[in-house]
Amino acid sequence: MIWAAVLVSSAGCYLLKLAGLSVPPRVLERPAVERVAGLLPVALLSALVGVQVLGAGQHLVLDARLVGLGAAVVALLLRAPFLVVVVTAAAAAAAVRLLAGG
Amino acid sequence: MTEPAEDGAGCGAEDGAGGATGGLSTDQRAIVRDGVAVGLATGAYGVSFGAVSVAAGLSVLQTCALSLLVFTGASQFALVGVIASGGAPLSGAVTALLLGSRNTLYGLRLAPLLSFRGVRRVAAAHLVIDESTAMSVNRDTTAAARVGFLSTGISVFVLWNLATLLGAVAGTALGDPRTYGLDAAVGGAFLALVWPRLDSPVNRLVAVLAVAVALGLVPVTTAGVPVLAAGAVAVLVGTLPRRERA
Numbered sequence: 617m618i619w620a621a622v623l624v625s626s627a628g629c630y631l632l633k634l635a636g637l638s639v640p641p642r643v644l645e646r647p648a649v650e651r652v653a654g655l656l657p658v659a660l661l662s663a664l665v666g667v668q669v670l671g672a673g674q675h676l677v678l679d680a681r682l683v684g685l686g687a688a689v690v691a692l693l694l695r696a697p698f699l700v701v702v703v704t705a706a707a708a709a710a711a712v713r714l715l716a717g718g
Numbered sequence: 719m720t721e722p723a724e725d726g727a728g729c730g731a732e733d734g735a736g737g738a739t740g741g742l743s744t745d746q747r748a749i750v751r752d753g754v755a756v757g758l759a760t761g762a763y764g765v766s767f768g769a770v771s772v773a774a775g776l777s778v779l780q781t782c783a784l785s786l787l788v789f790t791g792a793s794q795f796a797l798v799g800v801i802a803s804g805g806a807p808l809s810g811a812v813t814a815l816l817l818g819s820r821n822t823l824y825g826l827r828l829a830p831l832l833s834f835r836g837v838r839r840v841a842a843a844h845l846v847i848d849e850s851t852a853m854s855v856n857r858d859t860t861a862a863a864r865v866g867f868l869s870t871g872i873s874v875f876v877l878w879n880l881a882t883l884l885g886a887v888a889g890t891a892l893g894d895p896r897t898y899g900l901d902a903a904v905g906g907a908f909l910a911l912v913w914p915r916l917d918s919p920v921n922r923l924v925a926v927l928a929v930a931v932a933l934g935l936v937p938v939t940t941a942g943v944p945v946l947a948a949g950a951v952a953v954l955v956g957t958l959p960r961r962e963r964a
Contacts, residue, residue, distance in 0.1 A: 621807030622780055625797055626787035628811070629818035633790075634843035636825015637834065644826055652956030653823050655924050656949055657792060660817055661912035662925035663932035663948030664799050669905035671803050671936050671944075684902025688909050698763040698910045705906025709899030 680716070684709035742865065749853075749862060750869040756849050757873020760791075763907075764878040767794055768885020770904050773895035774802035778886040785882035789875060790847050792911050793817045796945075799904050805942025813945050824851040831855065831863045845871030920955065927951045 636644075669685045670676045687708035691701040742750065764785065771781040776798060784794045793814035800810030825846050831854065834842045845867065854867035892898055916922050928948035935944035 617807045618776060618780055618801065621797060621801070621811040622783050622787070624808065624811040625784070625793060625814040625818075628815040629788045629790055629793055629821070630844060632815065632818045633821045633825055633846040634840065636822035636846060637829045637832075637839050637843050639826075641826050641829070644822065648957050650823065652953050653820050655921065655952035655956045656816055657820055658912060658915045658921045658924045659928035659948050659950075659952035660796065660813060660945060661792065661908050661915075662928040663945045664796060664813075664908040665905055665912065666929035666932050667803055667936060667941075667944055668799055668908060669902070670933060671941070673804055673941070674937050676933060676936055680899070681902040681905055684899055685905050685909060688906035692910060692913050697759065698907075699766060701910040702763065702766040702903045702906045705909075706899035706903035709902030710897065711899075713896065713899070 680709040680712040683712045746862065746865045749857075749865045753853055753866060753869030753871075754873045756853060756870050757877050760849050760874045761877020761881045763791070764881030765885035765888075766903060766907060767791065767798075768882040768887075769889035769892070769895075769900060770795070770802075770885075770907065771798040771882075772886045772889040773900040774798040774904075776801065778883070778890060781886040782879065782883055785879045788814065788818075789844060789878070790818050790821055791878075795904070795907055795911065799908065800942045800945060802901070802904060803941045805940065805945075809942030809946060813942070813949075816946075816949055821846050824848075824855075827851070827855055828863075828867065831857070831860065832867055833860055834864075842867070842871075845875060847871065847874065849874050924951055924955050927955075 665685070669681045670678070672679075684705035688701050688705040691704040696704065767785065768781055771784065771794075772778060776784075781798075784797065788794050788797070796817050797807075797810040797814040800813055801807055825843070828846065828851060832842065850867050850871035853870040854863045857863035857866055889895070889900070892900075895901060912925065916925055928951045931951055932944035932948040935947055939947070
């Protein structure tokens with residue numbers, strides 16, 4: 617199933633790119649389409665933050681991941697680059713787990 | 719590189735300032751330098767994608783296939799993120815496609831500027847991503863836009879894929895990803911991806927609503943669905959009637 621998802625994403629994402637370079641602009645250049653396309657990444661990425669940090673199967677739990685997210689916020693406020701933000705989040709969560717004994 | 723139409727008369731005229739290296743003018747070499755710098759910075763976080771992906775349960779081969787073939791970071795992170803949270807791989811793929819749809823809009827803006835035709839357009843399409851768009855969309859000429867687009871796109875592609883392999887191999891060697899906080903790294907990665915987009919009240923409202931919708935659905939739906947449902951917030955807010963601005 618993972619391979620199917622990899623291949624569907626590959627074909628689909630490529631065709632979405634090619635479509636932009638190929639279709640006449642008037643087909644997609646409408647204000648509502650542009651607004652939705654601009655807001656989709658905001659909604660999907662925000663939802664992914666929530667689910668990744670608080671979700672555990674079908675439950676919501678508060679654990680070391682939330683500390684990691686807090687550390688990521690601090691790193692972003694300090695204008696840290698992407699990789700530093702990600703490593704900071706991981707290190708903060710790992711530190712909490714280490715101190716809490718697992 | 720193709721000369722812009724208006725320079726057609728003076729063959730190599732724009733190389734006067736500093737001589738040509740590989741047919742590039744001084745200005746174009748500066749654009750290439752910037753493109754490679756963006757490639758280095760972006761490629762670096764391919765390491766985190768590789769590590770996060772194998773931690774989510776994908777093989778090194780699957781992880782590298784994503785970077786080679788999907789080649790658009792947010793979509794790749796979304797796919798492995800949904801799989802990591804226990805969602806069906808295909809709902810992860812749908813999330814990846816929804817995120818990839820913004821590349822279509824980039825392409826619309828780039829098409830008249832780059833004016834690639836035929837097989838070159840088919841090849842160039844793979845390189846339409848956030849970074850290559852940002853480095854080409856503001857150029858004045860087709861030649862400059864193409865140099866910006868290709869230098870950034872190719873640099874990011876090469877480094878992103880090398881870094882993915884490095885991260886995936888390192889991630890496999892690490893053992894239990896939770897010990898290293900790699901599960902928290904996923905949330906950090908998504909936050910870093912959405913952060914620059916939280917620059918307007920509307921976007922911040924959509925972000926808050928999307929998180930609320932997704933978390934509200936976690937207990938009652940299978941994994942993967944909450945994130946897709948949150949996409950409806952964008953559709954709803956984006957299609958609401960707006961007041962005309964004067």
